[in-house]
Amino acid sequence: NAGVTQTPKFQVLKTGQSMTLQCAQDMNHNSMYWYRQDPGMGLRLIYYSASEGTTDKGEVPNGYNVSRLNKREFSLRLESAAPSQTSVYFCASRGGNTGELFFGEGSRLTVL
Amino acid sequence: GEDVEQSLFLSVREGDSSVINCTYTDSSSTYLYWYKQEPGAGLQLLTYIFSNMDMKQDQRLTVLLNKKDKHLSLRIADTQTGDSAIYFCPRPGYSTLTFGKGTMLLVSP
Numbered sequence: 001n002a003g004v005t006q007t008p009k010f011q012v013l014k015t016g017q018s019m020t021l022q023c024a025q026d027m028n029h030n031s032m033y034w035y036r037q038d039p040g041m042g043l044r045l046i047y048y049s050a051s052e053g054t055t056d057k058g059e060v061p062n063g064y065n066v067s068r069l070n071k072r073e074f075s076l077r078l079e080s081a082a083p084s085q086t087s088v089y090f091c092a093s094r095g096g097n098t099g100e101l102f103f104g105e106g107s108r109l110t111v112l
Numbered sequence: 113g114e115d116v117e118q119s120l121f122l123s124v125r126e127g128d129s130s131v132i133n134c135t136y137t138d139s140s141s142t143y144l145y146w147y148k149q150e151p152g153a154g155l156q157l158l159t160y161i162f163s164n165m166d167m168k169q170d171q172r173l174t175v176l177l178n179k180k181d182k183h184l185s186l187r188i189a190d191t192q193t194g195d196s197a198i199y200f201c202p203r204p205g206y207s208t209l210t211f212g213k214g215t216m217l218l219v220s221p
Contacts, residue, residue, distance in 0.1 A: 009119035
């Protein structure tokens with residue numbers, strides 16, 4: 001069981017470039033999430049998908065799009081990256097007996 | 113205001129007990145969680161408590177829940193340098209967990 005796998009782990013972009021962060025989970029969970037973590041701001045929810053075929057905005061969705069490709073995969077896309085999107089991005093899935101979140105190791109994105 | 117309030121920083125000496133506190137504005141969830149984030153890593157579930165319990169003990173960890181005051185605490189006995197991390201008590205919602213800034217615990221030898 002790999003749990004939640006995120007790629008890439010590190011990425012440097014120039015302002016205006018686009019990229020997609022990939023996330024996959026092998027725990028057969030219905031719900032998946034994208035958070036960003038910034039110094040002094042804690043974790044903030046960008047988008048989530050409560051089940052395959054649905055997506056919903058979180059606290060900070062502007063500048064991002066998501067795709068729930070299938071039950072396993074939930075991708076986050078930056079269409080035109082901005083320096084304010086420099087952050088550490090975490091994907092998570094929710095399940096288990098207690099409804100806990102299982103997190104990936106994070107993707108560290110720098111936008112110059 | 114924030115849905116979750118935690119102290120931002122706690123410093124203790126190795127071997128002491130650590131107590132990290134958390135106050136909710138909403139406590140209607142079934143489970144309440146404590147997560148740990150070590151430097152450069154993702155978050156991992158540390159422990160949890162069922163909302164109809166007052167206390168849960170798990171080795172060096174003790175979780176206390178005061179539903180009347182909407183207060184949750186995590187006590188770490190015999191704190192070790194490996195306990196240095198950020199600790200989060202997210203607020204569970206229907207579909208999401210809302211995380212605050214967390215409490216950074218620094219353990220000095």
